[in-house]
Amino acid sequence: MESLFVYILSLILGAMVGSFLNVCIYRIPENVSLWWPPSTCPKCKTRIKFYDNIPVLSYLILRGKCRNCKAGISAQYPLIEATTSLLTLFVVYKLGLTYWTAITLLVTYSLIVLSMIDFRLYIIPDRFSIGLTVLGLVVFFINPAFSGNLTAKFLQCLTGGAVGFFGLWGMAIIGSLLFKKEAMGGGDIKLIAAVGTLTGVSGVISTLIIASFLGLVYYAVLFILKKNPQNKTIPFGPFISIGLFINILFPNNLLLLY
Numbered sequence: 001m002e003s004l005f006v007y008i009l010s011l012i013l014g015a016m017v018g019s020f021l022n023v024c025i026y027r028i029p030e031n032v033s034l035w036w037p038p039s040t041c042p043k044c045k046t047r048i049k050f051y052d053n054i055p056v057l058s059y060l061i062l063r064g065k066c067r068n069c070k071a072g073i074s075a076q077y078p079l080i081e082a083t084t085s086l087l088t089l090f091v092v093y094k095l096g097l098t099y100w101t102a103i104t105l106l107v108t109y110s111l112i113v114l115s116m117i118d119f120r121l122y123i124i125p126d127r128f129s130i131g132l133t134v135l136g137l138v139v140f141f142i143n144p145a146f147s148g149n150l151t152a153k154f155l156q157c158l159t160g161g162a163v164g165f166f167g168l169w170g171m172a173i174i175g176s177l178l179f180k181k182e183a184m185g186g187g188d189i190k191l192i193a194a195v196g197t198l199t200g201v202s203g204v205i206s207t208l209i210i211a212s213f214l215g216l217v218y219y220a221v222l223f224i225l226k227k228n229p230q231n232k233t234i235p236f237g238p239f240i241s242i243g244l245f246i247n248i249l250f251p252n253n254l255l256l257l258y
């Protein structure tokens with residue numbers, strides 16, 4: 001247990017990071033600098049004042065409207081800020097203040113951005129999927145998912161990445177032969193490689209079970225609500241992300257179930 005101060009600070013810093021993640025979600029796919037220009041209202045182009053840019057609170061105070069032109073502000077902004085804030089608190093609560101907490105937060109923030117980009121545009125930028133795979137390979141020695149000596153830990157990390165990547169690649173090829181339709185994109189496969197280097201083989205299996213289940217539920221809901229008339233492929237990145245988040249916080253949960 002950390003002190004109440006640490007938890008409150010986690011909520012506040014998390015909300016501020018969330019505000020930055022909103023910028024990332026919109027600017028990374030457009031290849032616009034994250035630092036310049038400062039945020040403006042998309043409608044009237046007025047620069048947003050610092051006091052109107054307080055995470056969550058500003059949206060509530062302004063009742064979701066631009067101070068200048070009263071154009072509606074997307075509810076996505078406060079939702080991402082609140083989600084990031086709560087997830088930061090949860091990670092710090094679960095893991096305490098350790099180096100692994102910092103890594104887990106970095107992974108969590110990356111997953112939020114890549115999920116939103118995949119959800120909007122059906123792409124997972126390589127900087128996230130490949131970036132997280134490399135991160136897993138670099139920090140394997142402090143990863144609580146792996147056990148034994150350094151060599152053993154590194155092998156578990158490497159095996160996880162390889163099984164994730166080649167396993168999914170094989171399944172994607174079989175799937176496209178069977179259904180004559182691309183079931184899983186290259187971005188998803190690279191993201192599963194990251195799941196492997198961060199959570200090992202059991203994490204890959206557990207993540208795939210969680211992601212498939214959530215994907216099916218989502219698909220069923222869209223079907224019932226008739227929200228997917230063209231029967232489009234659904235983005236899988238957000239569901240893989242939820243699976244990875246659960247597995248990084250609860251490593252080897254498949255073994256625990258056993």
Ligand SMILES: [Zn+2]
Nearest residue numbers: 041044066069
């Ligand atoms: Zn405006």
